Amino acid sequence: MVLPDMLNQIHPYKVLRFSTVALAALLCALAFNPAQAQQPKAATHPPTSHEEAAPATDLPQLVDITAKTGIHFTHLSSPENKYIVESMSGGVALIDYDRDGWPDIFFTNAPDVAMSLAGKKARSALFHNNHDGTFTDVTDKAGVAFPCWAMGAAVGDFNNDGWPDLAVSCFGGVVLYRNNGDGTFTDVTKQSGLSTDAGWATGITFGDYDNDGFVDLFVPHYVDLNLNDLPTLGSKKTCLYHEIAVQCGPRGLNGSSDNLYHNNGNGTFTDVSKEAGVSDPDKYFGLTSVWSDFNDDGKLDLFVTNDGEPNYLYRNDGNGKFTDVAYAAGVAVNSGRH
Numbered sequence: 001m002v003l004p005d006m007l008n009q010i011h012p013y014k015v016l017r018f019s020t021v022a023l024a025a026l027l028c029a030l031a032f033n034p035a036q037a038q039q040p041k042a043a044t045h046p047p048t049s050h051e052e053a054a055p056a057t058d059l060p061q062l063v064d065i066t067a068k069t070g071i072h073f074t075h076l077s078s079p080e081n082k083y084i085v086e087s088m089s090g091g092v093a094l095i096d097y098d099r100d101g102w103p104d105i106f107f108t109n110a111p112d113v114a115m116s117l118a119g120k121k122a123r124s125a126l127f128h129n130n131h132d133g134t135f136t137d138v139t140d141k142a143g144v145a146f147p148c149w150a151m152g153a154a155v156g157d158f159n160n161d162g163w164p165d166l167a168v169s170c171f172g173g174v175v176l177y178r179n180n181g182d183g184t185f186t187d188v189t190k191q192s193g194l195s196t197d198a199g200w201a202t203g204i205t206f207g208d209y210d211n212d213g214f215v216d217l218f219v220p221h222y223v224d225l226n227l228n229d230l231p232t233l234g235s236k237k238t239c240l241y242h243e244i245a246v247q248c249g250p251r252g253l254n255g256s257s258d259n260l261y262h263n264n265g266n267g268t269f270t271d272v273s274k275e276a277g278v279s280d281p282d283k284y285f286g287l288t289s290v291w292s293d294f295n296d297d298g299k300l301d302l303f304v305t306n307d308g309e310p311n312y313l314y315r316n317d318g319n320g321k322f323t324d325v326a327y328a329a330g331v332a333v334n335s336g337r338h
């Protein structure tokens, strides 16, 4: 999952606000045993005077419990958001990496441009769920601190050993971590064949589209950006908003194609994007993706959101090929309000 600033790029703090709200909601959910949460007890007594005094609202009441959880994580990037690559990062994934029945949390992190050019990295983090509403930072033991200039993450057991593995989308391709089952992970990007992925990967997702029992990986790509030739604030017409100098992009920048990787069942993947019909030859600005069998035919379909450009809804035709039906389904474009 990646948390992009899709709302308006001239308001750089929306990413932070959105991430904070999402995190607060997430932690509220995680504070409870999932099994208990799924089976709420029916009220067995009449409301007390205290309950009667509660605000008259049907809306759920959420409380920010972050400070009590032991989660101390700061997403770096840049609050100034001078460049689009500094405003589009920020992702989180729930992964019960130790299979104790309690979801643990992985946060991606990203440097700003100046840090990256100086060779500095941003530390991602994995927090273990202690079952009591608190979490422990296990990043270093797990070996997942510095996957890349990280954007989003996806969880899937790519080698079917029962232990959930972790894929991270990066400004610069993808990283695949194999879960060793002992609290540690191994970077298997190279041997998996996924190191060929290049460009700005965003909202990746695992799904077994061909029903062979092995999860496959879809990787949308966003803007084709060169760190050594970054368009600066207001440097061209598309970097102006009502004559105000703003961050450049995505409009006015080049996009990047998408990739579908078929899981070969032996720890390796093969790029099948073009034959499957999901390669995005028009190079739209891909942001995130989700597998779902929307027509209930037993075959996973794929929805890909593109920033400011038509989305894709790929219907799975069952022979390793997909057909984009986004326009017919009414999900290609929105009303275009600005």
Ligand SMILES: [Ca+2]
Binding pocket: 095, 096, 097, 098, 099, 100, 101, 102, 103, 104, 129
């Ligand atoms: Ca766990």
Ligand SMILES: [Ca+2]
Binding pocket: 156, 157, 158, 159, 160, 161, 162, 163, 164, 165, 178, 179
């Ligand atoms: Ca696994």
Ligand SMILES: [Ca+2]
Binding pocket: 207, 208, 209, 210, 211, 212, 213, 214, 215, 216, 263
């Ligand atoms: Ca598969």
Ligand SMILES: [Ca+2]
Binding pocket: 292, 293, 294, 295, 296, 297, 298, 299, 300, 301, 316
């Ligand atoms: Ca389907």
